[in-house]
Amino acid sequence: MARIGYARVSTTDQDLTVQLERLAAEGCSVVRSEKVSGGSRDGRVELETILQFLRPGDELVVARLDRLGRSTRDVLNIIHEAEERRAFVTVLDPHVSTRGEMGHLVMTVLGMVAQMERRFIKERQRDGIERAKAEGAYKGGKARFDHALAVQLKGQGFGPSAIARRMGCSRMQVYRMLSKN
Numbered sequence: 001m002a003r004i005g006y007a008r009v010s011t012t013d014q015d016l017t018v019q020l021e022r023l024a025a026e027g028c029s030v031v032r033s034e035k036v037s038g039g040s041r042d043g044r045v046e047l048e049t050i051l052q053f054l055r056p057g058d059e060l061v062v063a064r065l066d067r068l069g070r071s072t073r074d075v076l077n078i079i080h081e082a083e084e085r086r087a088f089v090t091v092l093d094p095h096v097s098t099r100g101e102m103g104h105l106v107m108t109v110l111g112m113v114a115q116m117e118r119r120f121i122k123e124r125q126r127d128g129i130e131r132a133k134a135e136g137a138y139k140g141g142k143a144r145f146d147h148a149l150a151v152q153l154k155g156q157g158f159g160p161s162a163i164a165r166r167m168g169c170s171r172m173q174v175y176r177m178l179s180k181n
Contacts, residue, residue, distance in 0.1 A: 075111035
């Protein structure tokens with residue numbers, strides 16, 4: 001029986017340290033982490049790896065339920081997949097586990113709260129963007145990578161993989177930057 005930790009943040013500029021330290025302090029023998037949105041299961045390779053390798057009696061541990069997912073359906077599906085492997089899911093804050101029936105109820109409610117919170121965040125973001133556009137202050141999101149550098153490196157003969165490694169991004173991001181020029 002292993003305690004396997006899972007940590008997630010939504011963007012590459014966010015820090016995983018607090019979650020990783022908390023999971024280690026809880027005795028997780030393995031901790032997998034990723035920087036990807038929790039809005040859906042798409043692209044969450046580390047979570048999929050954990051779910052594939054859960055054994056009977058193992059425990060998937062997350063710091064907060066919203067780290068597992070922001071959709072009630074996704075959270076419940078993850079719990080279901082763990083249970084199909086006769087494993088448990090434990091959330092540290094607030095401390096809830098699927099080891100008991102009450103844990104299932106609380107997880108469902110917390111999943112619904114996480115989904116509602118995500119909707120509120122999106123609404124506030126949309127309202128803020130509309131207000132900024134009306135005031136003429138909205139210029140779009142901040143560019144995360146230097147597009148000119150990508151073009152310059154391409155001109156120097158670097159391929160997309162080499163550019164991605166040098167800039168600390170994915171090849172797909174390099175293709176997108178180069179297609180805009």
